[in-house]
Amino acid sequence: MGDFLMSLPLFCLLLTVGAFQIGLWCHKKTGLILCNPILIGAALVGAVLLLLDIDMSAYQDKTAGISWLLTPATVCFAVPLYRQMKVLKKNLPAVITGVAAGTAVSLGSILALCLIWKLEGPLSVSLLPKSITTAMGMVLAEQNGGIPALSSVAILITGILGNLIGPFLCKILKLTDPISQGVAYGTASHIIGTSKATQIDPLTGAVSSLSLVVAGILTALVFPFLCKFI
Amino acid sequence: MKYVTQLLYILLFSGLGELLERVIPLPIPAAIYGLILLLIALCTGLLKEEKIADSADFLIAIMPVLFVAPAVKILQYWGLIAPNLAAICIIIAVSTILVFIVSGLITKWIQGRKGGKDNG
Numbered sequence: 559m560g561d562f563l564m565s566l567p568l569f570c571l572l573l574t575v576g577a578f579q580i581g582l583w584c585h586k587k588t589g590l591i592l593c594n595p596i597l598i599g600a601a602l603v604g605a606v607l608l609l610l611d612i613d614m615s616a617y618q619d620k621t622a623g624i625s626w627l628l629t630p631a632t633v634c635f636a637v638p639l640y641r642q643m644k645v646l647k648k649n650l651p652a653v654i655t656g657v658a659a660g661t662a663v664s665l666g667s668i669l670a671l672c673l674i675w676k677l678e679g680p681l682s683v684s685l686l687p688k689s690i691t692t693a694m695g696m697v698l699a700e701q702n703g704g705i706p707a708l709s710s711v712a713i714l715i716t717g718i719l720g721n722l723i724g725p726f727l728c729k730i731l732k733l734t735d736p737i738s739q740g741v742a743y744g745t746a747s748h749i750i751g752t753s754k755a756t757q758i759d760p761l762t763g764a765v766s767s768l769s770l771v772v773a774g775i776l777t778a779l780v781f782p783f784l785c786k787f788i
Numbered sequence: 789m790k791y792v793t794q795l796l797y798i799l800l801f802s803g804l805g806e807l808l809e810r811v812i813p814l815p816i817p818a819a820i821y822g823l824i825l826l827l828i829a830l831c832t833g834l835l836k837e838e839k840i841a842d843s844a845d846f847l848i849a850i851m852p853v854l855f856v857a858p859a860v861k862i863l864q865y866w867g868l869i870a871p872n873l874a875a876i877c878i879i880i881a882v883s884t885i886l887v888f889i890v891s892g893l894i895t896k897w898i899q900g901r902k903g904g905k906d907n908g
Contacts, residue, residue, distance in 0.1 A: 629818055631851045631854065632820070634826075636826035636827040637848075651898060655894060655898055656892070660891025664887045667882065667887075668879060675879070678868075681868065688883070689884065697817040708869060710858050710861075712876065714859070724888065727889065733892045737899055738895035739892065742888045742895070746884050775824075778816050782814075
């Protein structure tokens with residue numbers, strides 16, 4: 559059964575998109591943040607592969623074709639960024655400083671905690687880009703000897719966490735203006751945090767998406783130097 | 789054929805990014821070079837937003853689906869993750885909260901200073 563299905567050229571693509579669709583449906587029905595479509599989709603794909611006794615690496619080979627879309631998709635983030643150029647320009651010093659400080663704290667705290675915990679090198683490198691968007695984070699991990707899959711999970715957990723605790727933190731820190739809220743969500747928890755920020759206020763969402771791009775670029779610039787400490 | 793032309797522009801900037809990644813000896817991914825180049829093209833008016841917007845919005849919208857297959861890989865690496873599960877979770881939680889607090893407060897502080905200047 560598994561061999562037969564794997565011999566169909568489009569089976570893996572269908573399985574992947576179908577599983578994601580079920581994840582989307584679960585998310586819509588329950589409204590639960592933990593019902594993340596990527597998480598549910600991956601769990602369903604994993605279950606199907608195990609049930610049909612299909613080799614995981616065979617599935618990865620067949621879906622490698624989807625992965626080349628990641629680069630053009632990331633390039634496209636220039637468009638929303640361009641649309642928010644006015645907001646960015648007006649608040650440039652505050653946004654850049656906030657994002658730079660947040661990125662420094664992110665990388666510094668992960669590096670310090672990994673060294674204290676004496677985690678293995680590949681694990682530490684994979685955790686390091688956890689606050690930036692998945693596409694950038696996975697690429698950075700891969701180029702510096704980390705495990706992109708682990709980075710994607712760390713990034714996912716980070717996003718969900720920021721989504722959950724963001725409103726509480728904003729309250730106790732008395733962050734009320736859209737600019738500082740947006741910087742906090744975007745820098746700490748990338749696109750998943752941005753989805754929460756967008757619900758709070760359109761401007762908060764705009765600043766958050768600017769912040770996640772700036773945080774990604776800053777992280778990419780210093781990442782290889784930091785990996786020398788691991 | 790609107791979508792084909794738009795896709796062509798996106799692939800062109802992605803390709804330029806890949807070229808820069810090869811030429812410039814910095815380990816910055818091609819996607820980030822491409823993003824910066826496209827942003828420059830949009831800001832300078834070299835490329836109008838309409839020439840690219842529909843396909844760009846589409847690619848950004850389907851992006852989460854592209855992460856399903858990589859996330860499945862976690863099963864392959866479970867042996868490495870399981871023994872460090874507590875460490876991984878605690879490191880993520882502590883650093884995420886710290887980043888949220890620091891970036892938010894610093895931005896608020898700078899905004900406050902600017903506001904004060906405007907009023908004065």
